[in-house]
Amino acid sequence: MTDSFDVLNVYLTVDTEIWCDGWSNIDAKFPGAFQKYIYGKTGNGDYGLPFQLQLLKEHGLTAVFFVEPLFATRFGLDALQEIVGLINEYGQSIELHLHTEWIDEARQPVFSHIKEKREHIKNFNQSEQCDLIALGKDLLDQAGCKSINAFRAGSFGANDDTLAAVAHNQINIDASYNYCMDDCEISVFDDIQQAVPFGEIIEAPMTTFIDGLQRRRHVQLTACSFAELKSSMQQAQRQARNAYVFLSHSAELLKPGINKYDRIAVRRFEKLCSFLADNNNMFKTCSFENMQIESGRNKPVPVQIGRLPTIQRYCEQSLRHVF
Ligand SMILES: [Zn+2]
Incomplete structure (x- = not known):
C-alpha cells in the first residue's frame, strides 16, 4: 500500500474486571478484590480506573471500557453500579465483557443444568451464549449503562457461535478475534488486521504485529x-487501516501478586497518552458507538517492527521486575 494521510481510528480498550485470585472464600475476599482490581489500590498509590480515567481526560482521549458484569450474579449490583458510575462520570464509553467463570458462582443458578466451572463462552452452546450475552447486557442496563455496541469474550475465548450470539443480541460489533490467543477459536476469519463486516455485525480484531524477533504479538500495554x-500505530496509519485496537485492563498498572504499582507500565501508559494527544492529526481515539467501516478496502498485511523496539521491550520487561 502507498503512504496515506488518513487519520487512524485508535480504540483504547480497557477490560474492566474483578478477580478474587482463586475461587475459595470469595465472599470474604471480594471487598479487597474490588478495591484492587477497580481502584488499583497499592501500598504506594491508586492506579486503577480513577487514575486511568483522569489521565485520559487530561489528554483529551476517548477509551472503551469493556466491563465484566457477571460477578454481580454473586455479589449484587452495588459494585457494578459503582464501576458504571465512575466511567460515566468521565464520559467514557462502556461495552460488554464476559468471564463465564462466574456462572457457577451465581446465587441464583443461571443454567440449572450447568454446575461446573466453564472458563470460556465458547464452552457453551449457541443458545446458551445468547442467554449469557443477554444476561450481561441486562446486568449492565440495571447498573446504569443503557446502550451496548460491542462485545468481547473473556480471554478472547470465543468461537463462531459467539458471533451469532452477538448478532442475536443486537450488538453491532464483536471484538473477540485475536490471532495471538490460542483460546480464540473463531474460524471464519483468516488473520484479519483491521475491522471487517461479517453478516449483521462488524468484527474489530485485536491489532497484532510481527516483532523484531519475528514473533507475533498483540498490542497490549504490558506486552x-x-x-x-x-x-x-505509525505503520497501521500508513497502511490506511480502518481500526487499531489496543488492549489494557483495569488492573494493568499493578504488579501481579504484590501490593505495588508497576512503574514501567504507568510510564508507558503516560507516554502513549501524550503521543496520541500530540499526534491527534494522525490518530483519533474512538468509541465503538456508530462505528462504520468502508467495505472493499484492501486486506493489510501484519506490520513488521524493527529489532530495536523489541530489544527495548526486553530491557523494560526485566526492569519491571526490579522497580
Ligand atoms: Zn477479561
Whole structure:
C-alpha cells in the first residue's frame, strides 16, 4: 500500500474486571478484590480506573471500557453500579465483557443444568451464549449503562457461535478475534488486521504485529514496549487501516501478586497518552458507538517492527521486575 494521510481510528480498550485470585472464600475476599482490581489500590498509590480515567481526560482521549458484569450474579449490583458510575462520570464509553467463570458462582443458578466451572463462552452452546450475552447486557442496563455496541469474550475465548450470539443480541460489533490467543477459536476469519463486516455485525480484531524477533504479538500495554506500540500505530496509519485496537485492563498498572504499582507500565501508559494527544492529526481515539467501516478496502498485511523496539521491550520487561 502507498503512504496515506488518513487519520487512524485508535480504540483504547480497557477490560474492566474483578478477580478474587482463586475461587475459595470469595465472599470474604471480594471487598479487597474490588478495591484492587477497580481502584488499583497499592501500598504506594491508586492506579486503577480513577487514575486511568483522569489521565485520559487530561489528554483529551476517548477509551472503551469493556466491563465484566457477571460477578454481580454473586455479589449484587452495588459494585457494578459503582464501576458504571465512575466511567460515566468521565464520559467514557462502556461495552460488554464476559468471564463465564462466574456462572457457577451465581446465587441464583443461571443454567440449572450447568454446575461446573466453564472458563470460556465458547464452552457453551449457541443458545446458551445468547442467554449469557443477554444476561450481561441486562446486568449492565440495571447498573446504569443503557446502550451496548460491542462485545468481547473473556480471554478472547470465543468461537463462531459467539458471533451469532452477538448478532442475536443486537450488538453491532464483536471484538473477540485475536490471532495471538490460542483460546480464540473463531474460524471464519483468516488473520484479519483491521475491522471487517461479517453478516449483521462488524468484527474489530485485536491489532497484532510481527516483532523484531519475528514473533507475533498483540498490542497490549504490558506486552509491548512504547516503541513497539508507536511503530505499529505509525505503520497501521500508513497502511490506511480502518481500526487499531489496543488492549489494557483495569488492573494493568499493578504488579501481579504484590501490593505495588508497576512503574514501567504507568510510564508507558503516560507516554502513549501524550503521543496520541500530540499526534491527534494522525490518530483519533474512538468509541465503538456508530462505528462504520468502508467495505472493499484492501486486506493489510501484519506490520513488521524493527529489532530495536523489541530489544527495548526486553530491557523494560526485566526492569519491571526490579522497580
Ligand atoms: Zn477479561
